[in-house]
Amino acid sequence: MEHIKPEALKSANHFPNEDDVTSAKETFWINSFKIPFEDARGFIEFKDTDEIAASERLERFSSYIKKIFPETEVSNGVIESDIVDASPIQSELEKHLGFVSVGQLMIKLDSELPISGSIKARGGIYEVLKHAESLAVDSGLLTYNDDYSRFSSKEFREFFSNYSITVGSTGNLGMSIGIMGACLGFNVTVHMSTDARKWKKDLLRSKGVVVVEHEADFGHAVIEARKDAAKNSQCHFIDDEDSADLFLGYAVAARRLKKQLDAQRIQVNSQHPLFVYLPCGVGGGPGGVTFGLKLVFGDDVHCVFVEPTHAPAVLLGVATGLDEHVSARDYGLDGLTAADGLAVSRPSGLVCRAMRPLISGITTVDDKRLNPYLAVSWDAQKIKLEPSAAAGFYGYFQTVGSSDYIQHYSLTDKMKNSTHIVWATGGIMVPEDEWLKYYEDGRERYKSEMCNN
Ligand SMILES: *Cc1c(COP(=O)(O)O)cnc(C)c1O
Numbered sequence: 077m078e079h080i081k082p083e084a085l086k087s088a089n090h091f092p093n094e095d096d097v098t099s100a101k102e103t104f105w106i107n108s109f110k111i112p113f114e115d116a117r118g119f120i121e122f123k124d125t126d127e128i129a130a131s132e133r134l135e136r137f138s139s140y141i142k143k144i145f146p147e148t149e150v151s152n153g154v155i156e157s158d159i160v161d162a163s164p165i166q167s168e169l170e171k172h173l174g175f176v177s178v179g180q181l182m183i184k185l186d187s188e189l190p191i192s193g194s195i196k197a198r199g200g201i202y203e204v205l206k207h208a209e210s211l212a213v214d215s216g217l218l219t220y221n222d223d224y225s226r227f228s229s230k231e232f233r234e235f236f237s238n239y240s241i242t243v244g245s246t247g248n249l250g251m252s253i254g255i256m257g258a259c260l261g262f263n264v265t266v267h268m269s270t271d272a273r274k275w276k277k278d279l280l281r282s283k284g285v286v287v288v289e290h291e292a293d294f295g296h297a298v299i300e301a302r303k304d305a306a307k308n309s310q311c312h313f314i315d316d317e318d319s320a321d322l323f324l325g326y327a328v329a330a331r332r333l334k335k336q337l338d339a340q341r342i343q344v345n346s347q348h349p350l351f352v353y354l355p356c357g358v359g360g361g362p363g364g365v366t367f368g369l370k371l372v373f374g375d376d377v378h379c380v381f382v383e384p385t386h387a388p389a390v391l392l393g394v395a396t397g398l399d400e401h402v403s404a405r406d407y408g409l410d411g412l413t414a415a416d417g418l419a420v421s422r423p424s425g426l427v428c429r430a431m432r433p434l435i436s437g438i439t440t441v442d443d444k445r446l447n448p449y450l451a452v453s454w455d456a457q458k459i460k461l462e463p464s465a466a467a468g469f470y471g472y473f474q475t476v477g478s479s480d481y482i483q484h485y486s487l488t489d490k491m492k493n494s495t496h497i498v499w500a501t502g503g504i505m506v507p508e509d510e511w512l513k514y515y516e517d518g519r520e521r522y523k524s525e526m527c528n529n
Pocket residue numbers: 194195196248249355356357358359360361362417418420462464465501502
């Protein structure tokens with residue numbers, strides 16, 4: 077596989093705002109490596125056929141999913157979220173937080189995804205299902221044409237109890253994998269950093285998942301998880317920093333999104349650009365979704381990642397050309413953020429390489445903005461977000477405000493016809509008392525307009 081060579085990338089003109097990033101200032105990095113999608117395809121190790129295979133695999137599992145998670149009955153066993161118009165939020169943001177409204181704002185409600193209430197219900201559950209399928213097929217228990225509701229049988233659960241799954245997680249990935257893996261009968265171990273939320277650990281333990289806590293950060297939890305998994309040949313390690321399966325599970329979102337937009341008669345073409353704002357941690361979630369979106373919409377979709385100012389892992393990986401060989405800590409940043417899903421210092425190299433020719437840019441956001449967005453989302457539309465999931469709003473604000481970006485892509489005349497999707501990556505699983513603290517803090521701040529600047 078040929079990649080754009082990192083040595084060719086280490087040049088200051090690809091990373092003009094390096095100083096802002098290093099000093100944890102909010103900034104918008106415009107990706108000067110981006111090339112037309114048709115040219116980019118040859119540099120990416122994933123193909124459209126990979127995404128199709130993932131999509132078909134999830135279809136095979138739909139009878140099983142429907143059977144064990146009754147909340148997916150309405151969608152026929154497909155784990156999918158709605159996309160809704162967000163103009164009430166848009167006008168509140170304009171009124172209180174100085175947003176300039178451009179185009180139609182929409183919100184993608186992965187915050188309400190069935191089973192685990194976050195974007196991780198895409199990639200995490202997909203990788204567990206794929207692993208279960210291959211074990212069952214290899215052992216002769218299953219053929220691809222069977223009715224997959226058989227996975228809920230005692231026979232299958234007993235079979236999977238001989239196998240284990242291990243993952244390192246900031247929280248939501250562990251929940252998706254823990255819930256799904258335990259349902260199938262696997263022995264699941266989740267390694268978490270101590271700063272991961274207690275309610276997530278409690279919930280997992282209540283499902284019979286083993287939770288191992290580590291004093292240090294997420295990167296350390298992953299290292300320990302990897303070591304632990306290597307000791308057991310029957311153990312599958314889900315590697316958030318380097319997993320093609322997670323990536324492809326996320327990618328499946330895109331074709332479904334196109335159907336949802338078609339149903340609402342929202343056009344995407346060269347005269348009607350689509351912008352998508354994706355909160356980013358290690359990169360797999362936003363990266364997979366971006367890859368899928370590019371397959372569907374090509375150059376008519378503009379994907380912007382949003383990272384905390386203290387943990388701009390993917391920005392550093394992509395902009396410096398160093399991929400997984402750079403960490404926010406190398407730049408003197410502490411990696412600490414209230415956005416726990418984004419509290420990642422070292423990016424996934426696989427994702428950096430795939431995203432370098434595709435993404436439009438990466439914006440960083442200060443933590444102080446997240447709770448106000450969360451509060452506005454509730455007040456205007458009763459949408460319940462977690463802090464990480466609110467980060468996308470700042471991507472919208474930064475992008476439509478960037479005349480450099482808009483001119484660079486000759487978008488000036490097209491912005492009035494543009495559609496903007498804030499990808500709300502998590503929310504409904506947050507316990508009420510915990511969520512109320514975010515909300516009250518956010519409401520206080522936006523009512524007093526403290527976060528205008
Ligand atoms: C994990 C997560 C993300 C980011 O996904 P990555 O694959 O880590 O980049 C964003 N939001 C929430 C709520 C998450 O849990």
